[in-house]
Amino acid sequence: MSAAPILSLRGLTVRYPVRQGLARREITALHPTDLDVRLGETLAIVGESGSGKTTLGRAMLRLAQPSGGQILHEGADLMALGAGGLRSLRPRFQMVFQDPYSSLNPSHRIRTVLFDVLAHAGLPKAEREARAISLLADVGLERDALDRLPSAFSGGQRQRIAIARALASDPDLIVADEPISALDVSIQAQVVNLLVDLKRKRGLTLVFISHDLGMVASIADRIAVMYFGEIVELAEARKLATSPAHPYSAMLLASQPKPDVASARATIRAAARLGTVDLPSQLDPPAGCPFQSRCAHALPRCGQEAPKLAADPCGGMAACFNPLTASETSEGARIA
Ligand SMILES: Nc1ncnc2c1ncn2[C@@H]1O[C@H](COP(=O)(O)OP(=O)(O)O)[C@@H](O)[C@H]1O
């Protein structure tokens, strides 16, 4: 696989205005982030709810307005583009959203949904019907779907339609934001497999956002773990899933459901811990590492200084002053 980036994020930052009583304040939902999305890879972004995954996914496509930094694509900075320049790049970067019930306009027939994108991409009118039917076939739907409204479809089928819509402009990159978490558990795997298959067939780059580290470990080339608005670990998927360097990644892994009883117990213990610990306030971020209050590995230094993402001893990148070694993570239970 080529290591060339399709997008290079440099210091990308997102702040949101919030009100606290009468005061106007800001939270930093994405701390200055450097990340290369490699051409043709599946890059997973994982983390708990509120960790900034959606903010990062939207910001890299300039769907959320970043407050600073650069988004480099083929030598140009997307942050410097005006509305016209962005519009012409839009077809190449698509997003599949979490909720297939709100992402499709309820009054638009599927024909309209797909034809709009095809028209925008410049496909002649006479070719749109055939292309729409072939897109539906790609996602496992029949041509009679064209004349129906979104309400005629199940959640899984709607997500297939959303995927067809994302593919309609023949994009280079798709950011899929928790595309299965609103779906029935019984059909989640089908939708993931569909995305992965389409990605492979079309040579797409896929950024797959999820809170399920165990699941993405089986589909991703690399995984970025987010905590409190920053990437705290970035590594090859297999490496991260077997020997995570950041104590937070280890905690996420330990909280994954496991089939056998002993590890199910460990899972329940870990989940109980995750549930009882308060996350730090985004309005008053703590000094030092944001994970220190939950970390069994914290050093005195972690209370004073925030660690930056840097090479860890096992070949990945971790934002940690005291990363786990391979032998520590194989013990596993110690952290859970
Ligand atoms: N439009 C917004 N205005 C203010 N705060 C927001 C907005 N969107 C997200 N946030 C806050 O930014 C943080 C990160 O949110 P988000 O990116 O949605 O996380 P995730 O996708 O990991 O659940 C959260 O604290 C969230 O409350």
Ligand SMILES: [Mg+2]
């Ligand atoms: Mg989200």
